[in-house]
Amino acid sequence: MILANTEENGEELIADSHLIPATMVGQIAGDKIRNYINSTASPTATIVFRGTVIGPSPPAPKVASFSSRGPNYRAHEILKPDVIAPGVNILAAWTGASSPTDLDIDPRRVEFNIISGTSMACPHVSGIAALLHTAHPEGDHQGSCHRGGIHAVRSWAGHVDPNSALDPGLLYDAQVDDYIAFLCSIGYTADQIALFTRDGSTANCSTTTLSSPGDLNYPAFSVLFSSHSDVVTYRRVVRNVGSSADAVYEVAVSAPRGVNVTVSPSRLEFNSVGQSLSYEVTFASAANPVIVGDNYAFGSILWADGSHNVRSPVAVTWPSSLVSSS
Numbered sequence: 001m002i003l004a005n006t007e008e009n010g011e012e013l014i015a016d017s018h019l020i021p022a023t024m025v026g027q028i029a030g031d032k033i034r035n036y037i038n039s040t041a042s043p044t045a046t047i048v049f050r051g052t053v054i055g056p057s058p059p060a061p062k063v064a065s066f067s068s069r070g071p072n073y074r075a076h077e078i079l080k081p082d083v084i085a086p087g088v089n090i091l092a093a094w095t096g097a098s099s100p101t102d103l104d105i106d107p108r109r110v111e112f113n114i115i116s117g118t119s120m121a122c123p124h125v126s127g128i129a130a131l132l133h134t135a136h137p138e139g140d141h142q143g144s145c146h147r148g149g150i151h152a153v154r155s156w157a158g159h160v161d162p163n164s165a166l167d168p169g170l171l172y173d174a175q176v177d178d179y180i181a182f183l184c185s186i187g188y189t190a191d192q193i194a195l196f197t198r199d200g201s202t203a204n205c206s207t208t209t210l211s212s213p214g215d216l217n218y219p220a221f222s223v224l225f226s227s228h229s230d231v232v233t234y235r236r237v238v239r240n241v242g243s244s245a246d247a248v249y250e251v252a253v254s255a256p257r258g259v260n261v262t263v264s265p266s267r268l269e270f271n272s273v274g275q276s277l278s279y280e281v282t283f284a285s286a287a288n289p290v291i292v293g294d295n296y297a298f299g300s301i302l303w304a305d306g307s308h309n310v311r312s313p314v315a316v317t318w319p320s321s322l323v324s325s326s
Contacts, residue, residue: 004030
């Protein structure tokens with residue numbers, strides 16, 4: 001059996017177990033096979049095993065087609081997805097309680113299977129967190145820092161990089177109180193927040209200082225513009241966890257199209273390891289920008305000290321009313 005992708009799935013091939021001999025091909029090969037079958041009354045086929053062949057597809061890492069592209073449904077000011085891990089066609093241990101197809105009529109039992117999905121990505125990240133905890137038992141990378149170190153490790157968003165996570169340079173700390181303030185900012189009540197905290201405490205949203213969900217100390221920026229005259233300012237706090245007590249970080253900005261980005265201060269001078277410093281980022285719509293194609297534009301903010309590159313992605317969302325089709 002030949003399973004050929006349609007235009008919707010393109011060249012992405014997700015391994016599947018079958019009860020009969022089967023192979024899967026991308027849309028390009030599938031179209032050629034289909035055209036050949038239609039061109040002759042007696043089509044024939046031969047399978048030649050050539051090992052792993054790297055084709056013209058974009059290199060990994062790449063977000064799987066079945067993964068969400070975001071934005072965060074409840075709070076668009078929080079960039080999602082933020083961290084990705086290997087989750088497509090992963091060779092992994094398989095339970096003897098089920099067949100490789102997971103079908104009752106399949107009597108086969110195997111020790112390994114090729115699997116895709118969150119069930120594969122999650123153990124990759126969990127293992128990295130455990131390794132970080134082992135490498136830094138003193139606490140510099142524990143708790144929220146595990147998420148911070150993994151979270152773009154090296155680029156602060158994107159595909160996990162365990163080696164770079166061991167020495168990220170800067171961390172964006174976010175503690176329980178920060179997340180409570182975030183929940184307050186998106187309209188959660190004290191009773192709803194109690195479902196998360198589960199410690200008997202009562203959140204008092206009238207005393208929280210988070211003016212916008214986008215001010216959560218998250219190592220990424222998601223900006224919503226409603227008009228050409230909008231100005232959005234976010235504040236962040238970073239902690240020096242590098243080996244240099246007097247580390248100096250300079251900022252470099254890659255602005256999304258149609259947006260002026262200002263970072264203040266543009267230089268962070270630390271005096272000790274563990275010291276925290278803050279900065280503000282202001283996003284302003286350029287004068288009458290021409291927005292063509294879609295509602296989204298992307299850029300980045302990079303802090304570098306010569307040894308570490310701490311990159312935060314920036315995603316800007318424009319209202320459909322400002323987007324031109326040509």
